[in-house]
Amino acid sequence: MLPDVIVVGAGIVGAAVAEALAVAGCRVRVLESAWPGSGSTGAAMGHLLVLDDSEAQWRLTRLSRDLWDARADQWGAALEWESCGTVWVAADGEELELARRRGAWFAERGVASELLDQVALRAAEPNLAAGLAGGLRVPGDSVIYPPAAVRLLLEGAVRHGATIAAGTPVKRAGGGWVELTNGDRLPAGAVIIAAGLATPELLATPVEGLALIPKKGHLAITDRYPGWLRHQLVELSYLKSAHGSAPSSVAFNVQPRATGQILIGSSRQLDTLDPTVEPATLSRMLARAATYLPRLETLTILRTWVGFRPATPDNLPLIGPVPGQPRLWLATGHEGIGVATALGTAALIRASVLGEAPPLDPTPYAVDRVVGWMAHA
Amino acid sequence: MTELSADVVVVGAGPAGLAAAVAAAEAGAHVILTDEQPAPGGQIWRQPWDAQPPAPSRELWRRAEHRGVRLLPETAVFGVQEARCLRAASPGGAVTIRAGAIVLATGALERMLPFPGWTLPGVFAAGGIQALAKSGLEVAGKRIVVAGSGPLLLAVAAFLKRQGAVVLGIFEQAEAMAVARFAGSLLLHPGKLRQAAALLGELTGIPGHHSAWPVRAEGTGWLERLTVRVGDQEQSFELDFLACSFGLVPVTGLAELLGCRVESGAVVVDRQQRTTVPAVFAAGEATGIGGVDSAVIEGAIAGAAAAGSMDPAPSLDRRRNREQAFARRLALAFRLRPELKALCEADTIVCRCEDVRFGALIRYGDAREARLATRCGMGPCQGRMCGPALNFLRGWPLPRPALPLIPVTARALVTDATDRTASATFFRES
Amino acid sequence: MPEMVRLVVDGLELQVPAGITVAAALLNRRLVARRSVGGEPRAPLCGMGSCFECRATVDGRPHTRTCMVRVRNGLDVRTDD
Numbered sequence A: 001m002l003p004d005v006i007v008v009g010a011g012i013v014g015a016a017v018a019e020a021l022a023v024a025g026c027r028v029r030v031l032e033s034a035w036p037g038s039g040s041t042g043a044a045m046g047h048l049l050v051l052d053d054s055e056a057q058w059r060l061t062r063l064s065r066d067l068w069d070a071r072a073d074q075w076g077a078a079l080e081w082e083s084c085g086t087v088w089v090a091a092d093g094e095e096l097e098l099a100r101r102r103g104a105w106f107a108e109r110g111v112a113s114e115l116l117d118q119v120a121l122r123a124a125e126p127n128l129a130a131g132l133a134g135g136l137r138v139p140g141d142s143v144i145y146p147p148a149a150v151r152l153l154l155e156g157a158v159r160h161g162a163t164i165a166a167g168t169p170v171k172r173a174g175g176g177w178v179e180l181t182n183g184d185r186l187p188a189g190a191v192i193i194a195a196g197l198a199t200p201e202l203l204a205t206p207v208e209g210l211a212l213i214p215k216k217g218h219l220a221i222t223d224r225y226p227g228w229l230r231h232q233l234v235e236l237s238y239l240k241s242a243h244g245s246a247p248s249s250v251a252f253n254v255q256p257r258a259t260g261q262i263l264i265g266s267s268r269q270l271d272t273l274d275p276t277v278e279p280a281t282l283s284r285m286l287a288r289a290a291t292y293l294p295r296l297e298t299l300t301i302l303r304t305w306v307g308f309r310p311a312t313p314d315n316l317p318l319i320g321p322v323p324g325q326p327r328l329w330l331a332t333g334h335e336g337i338g339v340a341t342a343l344g345t346a347a348l349i350r351a352s353v354l355g356e357a358p359p360l361d362p363t364p365y366a367v368d369r370v371v372g373w374m375a376h377a
Numbered sequence B: 001m002t003e004l005s006a007d008v009v010v011v012g013a014g015p016a017g018l019a020a021a022v023a024a025a026e027a028g029a030h031v032i033l034t035d036e037q038p039a040p041g042g043q044i045w046r047q048p049w050d051a052q053p054p055a056p057s058r059e060l061w062r063r064a065e066h067r068g069v070r071l072l073p074e075t076a077v078f079g080v081q082e083a084r085c086l087r088a089a090s091p092g093g094a095v096t097i098r099a100g101a102i103v104l105a106t107g108a109l110e111r112m113l114p115f116p117g118w119t120l121p122g123v124f125a126a127g128g129i130q131a132l133a134k135s136g137l138e139v140a141g142k143r144i145v146v147a148g149s150g151p152l153l154l155a156v157a158a159f160l161k162r163q164g165a166v167v168l169g170i171f172e173q174a175e176a177m178a179v180a181r182f183a184g185s186l187l188l189h190p191g192k193l194r195q196a197a198a199l200l201g202e203l204t205g206i207p208g209h210h211s212a213w214p215v216r217a218e219g220t221g222w223l224e225r226l227t228v229r230v231g232d233q234e235q236s237f238e239l240d241f242l243a244c245s246f247g248l249v250p251v252t253g254l255a256e257l258l259g260c261r262v263e264s265g266a267v268v269v270d271r272q273q274r275t276t277v278p279a280v281f282a283a284g285e286a287t288g289i290g291g292v293d294s295a296v297i298e299g300a301i302a303g304a305a306a307a308g309s310m311d312p313a314p315s316l317d318r319r320r321n322r323e324q325a326f327a328r329r330l331a332l333a334f335r336l337r338p339e340l341k342a343l344c345e346a347d348t349i350v351c352r353c354e355d356v357r358f359g360a361l362i363r364y365g366d367a368r369e370a371r372l373a374t375r376c377g378m379g380p381c382q383g384r385m386c387g388p389a390l391n392f393l394r395g396w397p398l399p400r401p402a403l404p405l406i407p408v409t410a411r412a413l414v415t416d417a418t419d420r421t422a423s424a425t426f427f428r429e430s
Numbered sequence C: 001m002p003e004m005v006r007l008v009v010d011g012l013e014l015q016v017p018a019g020i021t022v023a024a025a026l027l028n029r030r031l032v033a034r035r036s037v038g039g040e041p042r043a044p045l046c047g048m049g050s051c052f053e054c055r056a057t058v059d060g061r062p063h064t065r066t067c068m069v070r071v072r073n074g075l076d077v078r079t080d081d
């Protein structure tokens, strides 16, 4: 018999998990403290990409990108889908060598990419600064609008019988039950906590070593300039910023939106929970972007905002059952790629909850690895 | 890039800001006065393109200049860099302005309510058509309907008539009784009573209606025809322009960014016009809709206090209290009636920047959820138009202001302190 | 008679009084400032820089609020915003 499922949290991860289990035939209830997409997801860029940072990250991003692609035809317009691809921009010869190696690595694993020299790079993105060495174009990457993805996933879940309770904060949860802040206790055959950064504090029985690190990020969006930018552009040294432990860093990461707007990122700050836009960080981020795209400085910025990425110490998400607590799963800790990897995460959770064969080896994402984190800290 | 500083920085050069700048300068402070507009005067004293500024504005500006107040025209404050340090966009680029004290005199906006056809060219805000006429829009001979709510409608109708327009009628949504009671209370304000009498004299011959509002504007490409509801009846007009707004909304974005408390849409101030943030004062319509007299009084108190004077002069204090009682009666008399919520239909555009229709919004319970899903309020006007409308229609809070308060170039958001050379050397030669 | 200046709107030359705003100049010829994202014609609404309905491309600068810009000789305005 299929278990009744409670999903805690309706960000992109919770929405994807709810849909996958509802489609599989489970009776799914989603409990969301605020409204769907109100957490990290509502603040995110929607870059869908493959990453070669580690084998485990590669497999999850690759699986997820294929799963997103399978939805493109049906959902493309509603997701504001842009098949723009990524260009990893190399500032110098050293970075171009990195780009070449990344391209070779992708090729071995059957993902298309194209090395761009200085001239080809400028042809691909005429607004880039002269003097950049080149880049690696990954045509299969895309861009979506994350709030739209949450909505479509939840609509899909509801069509398969799921119910969504917004404005319903969970106080704590354990194996096979959750307790709401109003005192109601709800039983379930499977509880999946996908509450983003709030996940650790919801566990009635704490998991030793479990910690999530909020990584604050700033974004700025321009007015509409159709055609100004063609690809998602990311500096090759981006992963240094993404995974570094510097308290504050900025990296060049810009995205063309279906509206013709340009979304400009990104920053990472480790030591803050301040929900306001910091002028100094924003300034550094925009200055960084303008070294790559000098004319960006003349574009009009309409809005800026911040979000917090739920990060783990080893840069991999937590996806799987909680050891010693039957009927309890976690799906969180996706840092800056939770949108990109939501569908792969949902596939892993589905397999684990239903006892099916997993689409890929789940070990690298398993929750039991957190035991070691205390020692590191 | 430039950095400026002054003892007192006044944001907004309308009646409140001009009065504040004069009071602060006369108390010995070095004052900078900024305004987004090209000339001082604010809304009511906006200078016509082909004439002198109005006398009271000229007089205050003369005193300000005499005391060395530095005016920064076309300079819009768009952000707060740190406590008492503002960022502004000006024609020459962004400037940083450091202040010993800040006076916020940012005024008010008109509240627009969506109804079918309100996006047609030829439909203006009431104060909007006045501002445009003062900047060269030809209104002479044009058939114009004035509609919506508030005393501003009368001022605008009289202005348009003086400019030679054919004002077809004034349609005020408030009930005749409420407005009559309000008019009666003007007996307590002899000065305002005289002004009101003069205004009504000017409006002789223009049909005025109460409990009346526009229901539909039509035309192919431009406004051609307007239907209004008067009581139970509908009337239609062929016309050139509609001037329509439903009261004023304080401009509080900068106050919020500075961390000042805002309640019921207005900046909270004490008797010295102090906000809840040290060394930040506020005056005029930003602290509540009270009209020009109260703006000038509050400005004078705020300016003196910002320059270090302790208590407001007792005479100013008394006058301000009287003006605040007037403001409360004004708000009560011109309260928006609930029937106006029905004007907006499912396919009526609410957000003009992103063309979001009312029907697309009503399925969301939470304002932020609706905005994120539909992009309502996320265009260049940043919710200045749809925000107050949805506040009335749905009870949704106004969008939270963020940097930049008005759209500015990316360059303006790069502050002087950011080390550009550090990122520039990033490109090693290959 | 006020002094006149030459304004170019979508390639069309207009003589308009010096000192008025571009928004007023467009309105006086019943020219719309822009098309909305859904394709509707739009013209100035607020006259004070708040509504952004008067946007046009002015001297090559897209998204310029024409109610905030005074006409100048030879100013180039495109209503393709």
Ligand SMILES: Cc1cc2nc3c(=O)[nH]c(=O)nc-3n(C[C@H](O)[C@H](O)[C@H](O)COP(=O)(O)OP(=O)(O)OC[C@H]3O[C@@H](n4cnc5c(N)ncnc54)[C@H](O)[C@@H]3O)c2cc1C
Pocket: A008, A009, A010, A011, A012, A013, A014, A031, A032, A033, A034, A035, A036, A037, A038, A039, A040, A041, A042, A043, A044, A045, A046, A047, A048, A168, A169, A170, A171, A194, A195, A196, A197, A198, A199, A202, A216, A217, A218, A219, A265, A266, A306, A307, A308, A309, A310, A331, A332, A333, A334, A335, A336, A337, A338, A339, A340, A341
């Ligand atoms: C600036 C920035 C840019 C980004 N760009 C990208 C990108 O381009 N591509 C990409 O893939 N990712 C990107 N990310 C990362 C992405 O946003 C996250 O990885 C992802 O949104 C995480 O989703 P989630 O569902 O785990 O968390 P969330 O979206 O935070 O969802 C958690 C949900 O749980 C709810 N919740 C919390 N507590 C409770 C409770 N007690 N009871 C019930 N519900 C609760 C919250 O309200 C929330 O809705 C970016 C992030 C930032 C900040």
Ligand SMILES: Cc1cc2nc3c(=O)[nH]c(=O)nc-3n(C[C@H](O)[C@H](O)[C@H](O)COP(=O)(O)OP(=O)(O)OC[C@H]3O[C@@H](n4cnc5c(N)ncnc54)[C@H](O)[C@@H]3O)c2cc1C
Pocket: B011, B012, B013, B014, B015, B016, B017, B034, B035, B036, B037, B041, B042, B043, B044, B045, B075, B076, B077, B078, B105, B106, B107, B108, B109, B110, B126, B127, B128, B130, B131, B152, B155, B156, B248, B251, B254, B283, B284, B285, B286, B291, B292, B293, B295, B405, C048
């Ligand atoms: C469009 C309009 C027309 C009006 N017409 C009349 C009228 O004809 N008769 C009448 O009795 N009342 C009128 N009023 C009411 C009027 O607001 C008050 O009577 C009076 O002008 C209020 O003075 P104030 O100084 O508080 O604000 P305002 O006169 O509104 O002045 C505020 C000033 O602050 C500036 N400003 C705001 N934010 C910033 C920023 N971030 N950076 C730089 N500058 C900024 C604005 O450009 C403006 O000049 C009108 C109101 C509006 C909105």
Ligand code: FES
Pocket: C023, C044, C045, C046, C047, C048, C049, C050, C051, C052, C053, C054, C055, C065, C066, C067, C068
């Ligand atoms: S008319 Fe509203 S911004 Fe110009």
